[in-house]
Amino acid sequence: MARYGPTRNTNADETMSETPSYFSKDYTEARNKFLRAATALDLDVASHLNPNGKTPDGTGLYTDIVRVGDKAAPAKLLIMSATHGVEGFCGSGVQVGFLKTMSVRQIPANVEVILVHAINPYGFAWLRRVNEDNVDLNRNFVDHALKYPQNAAYEELKELIAPIDISRDAMKAANAKLRDYAEAQGAIALQGAVSCGQYAHTDGLYYGGSFATWSNKTFRKIVADVRDGATALALVDFHTGLGPYGYGEPIIEFATDDPAYGRAKAWYGDSVKSTVGGESVSAHLSGTIDGAMPDMAPRADVTAMALEFGTVPSNEVFRALRKDNWLHLHGELDSELGRSIKAELRAAFYPDADDWKEMIWARGLEVINQAIAGLAASTEA
Numbered sequence: 001m002a003r004y005g006p007t008r009n010t011n012a013d014e015t016m017s018e019t020p021s022y023f024s025k026d027y028t029e030a031r032n033k034f035l036r037a038a039t040a041l042d043l044d045v046a047s048h049l050n051p052n053g054k055t056p057d058g059t060g061l062y063t064d065i066v067r068v069g070d071k072a073a074p075a076k077l078l079i080m081s082a083t084h085g086v087e088g089f090c091g092s093g094v095q096v097g098f099l100k101t102m103s104v105r106q107i108p109a110n111v112e113v114i115l116v117h118a119i120n121p122y123g124f125a126w127l128r129r130v131n132e133d134n135v136d137l138n139r140n141f142v143d144h145a146l147k148y149p150q151n152a153a154y155e156e157l158k159e160l161i162a163p164i165d166i167s168r169d170a171m172k173a174a175n176a177k178l179r180d181y182a183e184a185q186g187a188i189a190l191q192g193a194v195s196c197g198q199y200a201h202t203d204g205l206y207y208g209g210s211f212a213t214w215s216n217k218t219f220r221k222i223v224a225d226v227r228d229g230a231t232a233l234a235l236v237d238f239h240t241g242l243g244p245y246g247y248g249e250p251i252i253e254f255a256t257d258d259p260a261y262g263r264a265k266a267w268y269g270d271s272v273k274s275t276v277g278g279e280s281v282s283a284h285l286s287g288t289i290d291g292a293m294p295d296m297a298p299r300a301d302v303t304a305m306a307l308e309f310g311t312v313p314s315n316e317v318f319r320a321l322r323k324d325n326w327l328h329l330h331g332e333l334d335s336e337l338g339r340s341i342k343a344e345l346r347a348a349f350y351p352d353a354d355d356w357k358e359m360i361w362a363r364g365l366e367v368i369n370q371a372i373a374g375l376a377a378s379t380e381a
């Protein structure tokens, strides 16, 4: 299948690359670009209103769905943005670009593409990684009727991970203790302690929640709406904040003997990494969307994947997250400090630079094309 990457300018007479224009400055602009691009193609939009909040300018928070192709197609590709709110700039840009360049694209007849724009619209609009409940949506897909996964290391380090004092001296002291822990237990152990998810502290980081959130229920509805008749279902869920600048690592959570592991390797090549066995930049996580998806569509082969793009060094991402959590709990959004923390958080998950956007678009489209090709081949008679 042909690949359509961004057009590089080779001389000054050519028009500038359109790629940066796919990306937006905030949630509202992103939503408008997405809706306009869908309308220009005469595609229907299904909008789910999140009743638990508004945007900063007082309008509604929506998850918008656009379906491209034959609804009866046996293979379905879901492309999703903003699972982690503030990370939505990246995935939204690729979704808008995908619609804007549709005229040059042929999608095989046996594949339907479903764009899920801003599954966590609150986090996107308010520049938070979490949702309106301070919940990390990608830790929220556990069975809430069962006993929650325990995270003993988080318990041990919780005051250091989510400090109530973010002054320079206090953060320095906390960081020194975290470094001691990493030296004693290993850097991977520290990463797991912080990021694998915890279910005990509503005011902590990477909190998985105590109920299925609105975004969780909405995602399940979306899958229930599209799964009938599907024999193959894939998810490309766009994330940012881990790995080298502009590089996109496909992350899966399957063990090597799982058929889905083989499918992902066949479709995406060796760049795909599993969190099982420590191949990936990510720790193995609790309560993820990818992990829960096979049960949502039991009659289909499910190949769920997070496409994780690097932004800034991980210590900067971590610092921004801790400050934002402090701001949410103890600070004043409408203050000099509040605005500076928000700017720091946005920059940690969205390098608002043309070179980064070009890299995101090229890699995002490459991976989407690989998923489409893989799905098409897997359901051919």
Ligand SMILES: [Zn+2]
Pocket (backbone or CB within 6 Å): 084, 087, 238, 239, 240, 241
């Ligand atoms: Zn993420």
